[in-house]
Amino acid sequence: MTVAVDLPTRLAGVLARARARTTLLTDAVDDADLVKQHSPLMSPLVWDLAHIGNQEDFWLVRAVGGRRPVRGDIDDLYDAFRHPRQDRPALPLLGPAQARSYLAEVRAQVLDILHGTPLSRDSAPLTAGGFVFAMVAQHEQQHDETMLATHQLRRGPAVLSAPPPPVPDSGRVGPAISGEVVIPAGEFRMGTSTDPWALDNERPEHGVTVPAFAIDRAPVTNQQYLGFIDDDGYGRAELWSERGWAHRQAAGLTAPQFWERDSDGSWWRRRFGIRTPLRLHQPVLHVCWFEAEAYARWAGRRLPSEAEWEKAARWDPASGRVSRYPWGEAEPDRTHANLGQRHLEPADVGAYPAGVSATGVHQLIGDVWEWTASTFAPYPGFVAFPYDEYSAVFHGGDYRVLRGGSFGTDQVACRGTFRNWDHPIRRQIFAGFRLARDLSA
Template identity: 40%
Template sequence: MTGESRKAFLREALTATREQTLRLLDRVPEAFLRTRVHEFYSPVGWHFGHIGMTEEFWVCREASGVPPLDDRLSFLFANLPENPKEGRGELPSRAEIKDYLARTRQRTLATLETAHFDAAKPLLSGGYAWEFARQHECQHQETIAELLQLIHQTMGTGPDSPAGRVWSTSAAASAETEMISVPGGTFLMGSDDPGGYDNEKRAHPVTVAPFALDKTPVTARQWTIFLDDGGCRRPQLWTPEGWAWRCRENTLHPEYWKPGERGGFLYYGIGGLRPLHPDEPVSAVSWYEADAYARWAGKRLPTEAEWEYAAAFAPETGRRRHWPWGDPVAVCREPSADAETYADQGLRGDGPLPVGSRPRGTSALGLQDMAGGVWEWTASPFLPYPGFEAFPYDGYSKDHMDAAHFVCRGGSWATAESILRCSFRNWYVPTYRQGFLGLRCAAGTR
């Protein structure tokens, strides 16, 4: 791919990504633009400004030598110890944030036109700084979607007379799910893709023993059976730390579930309260909850290596895939034209589709929904791969490689396709449950 065609791809991708960001900004209630609704997050308005600040910092300043537009806004939207989350409520208006995004984007595109993709300079090689800005924006779109859920939960918005969808949980067998036998083998874990993040590198051989993995993620119906069987009241199913957390928080169901007035559950989605579909993947559960469910089911959480092997490895070729369903045709990792037919992704709708709704995205080993739907907790702490080097800064990955964060894989219905690659690593502390977080279970000796 030539430099000009790469620039054309980045220009188009940046534009499409920004259109999605602005649609999200229009959905934020004015009263909550500057309000901090949860201790884990900054106010939602800050995230929009942070998108522009990060883009300007890495693309304009670091890669292109262009000074910032406004030092005050650069500091206001920076993620710095001197600018803590609890002090980020003094934000500009919605119109001013839109203007800041427009002005920073104008400079970003101007630097793209004149850039020389110098392979000797990491931020310029292959247009990395522009690709990094795009993926960073996509990640914050998902964070903003999480905040929209929290806002609706805080507001209690939904039907005047909510009624949960009631489904049968009487048969214990309905908690069972088909499992796929995964043959053991050695594969290259991670990626050397130029557009990948530092924590995905370097690709290195890993051997996985034979195991079995649920064909689809755990569903809302299955989680309800776990609850009905006392799963949240049986300490023997939980780690000591997990049980202490559950008792302290009095956790009785996933974060955004709300008992219906006439039974069943509803769910606070990004558009407000809605019925919970029994076959949608359970979402908004912590690592502690996911681990307890797996124990209750007589299974376990997969390791990160097991998950990636099952998602990416293709026995017929002996090679790994970029996405569970295959590889991009272009070196630039250009998205497929009909990605939505392969994965539940891209913020389409108000929540995840029922499991198995995207059969075209089935992995070579027969697993469904390994990309999109919900992020899936693994048993593995977030640690560096052999040869890891922090880039472009320590704060993204390195500062969290402390064995206190656990890896999530696969992306969610709110994840952009560019992030659905099999090598992408996400991570959270085990108490975090405000995101689009679910699980699928494994069985067999690790």
């Protein structure tokens, strides 16, 4: 029997899950590692740690609770727009012990505020349906995924561990779910206006007419990507856009990040301090948008638009309606998708038959973020809420949309409408892709 959980208790659990993950990621290394910058692309882990507390202090202690700041003197230090990542190690940051104490003090006040705040759907917009508490939990989980990427860039012995992902049944291994699904032309409802925890860039729901297209049933795998490498995909300028080719040359790209080739021709991958043989049926990981674009051209295909991706993920051809997740409305569990850092790598394609969409597409949620062809832009009727810096300031920039989440994404920050974005050169993120193609009229 399912026991109903009241909203404050549910939100307290979501916040606790995020904090447990933050603690795991920061307690896994010593203080020297916490304050070290492991890559100019990433903040020191101790910056992320205190930034998480500062956002919670601002939005929940001050904005919702109406209380004095726990540490109002550090707002500037942890303003992500004032200080680029490469500059943050030089700032007078809180030390590890100070940061942990700050987070604990903030959280103690937040739990008191949570249980005294009206959360009904007709409450103030910031608290209606528990939005701002869920927003803060999503923010922490997004930084947890960023810190996980920092762990991947970190050099040294492995400090993280997790069980391996599930293995597909023999009938669903790799090639068994190859091929594509045809999605017929027509309108579907994209985005949401009803999900109380959806962020501003997912809103509002609106009709989008999508021409008929075909989309791959599974993400591109390591084995498929090896075909591109073996056919000199990195050496053929005609496969790359002008910008992509310039970046490939400048960055010296020859394979996905963290791949290594031995003298005997075998391929290996470095994963969180462990060197392992390349698993052929895993989705390819740590490729930038330009690499995905070049592979698609080599394969005679293209990347899907984010509207195509979302229609394949949420639209049910039998009813014409959309669902929150590919499999329906049920919250994700370990049978649906590879989420929440349960595993430290993608699962082989075919490992989550319970997560297949109504259109017959696999692993749209979890495993790897999927690059799309779309630039990051607002939906018609977009309203920034509760602040411009979450989405609005990124509109019109050089960003490509990613969909679906990765093995490092928590379920609170992953749904069929969730939108992520990054620069087309980024490879440290847990990103792969799948292919699509136009259909003749």
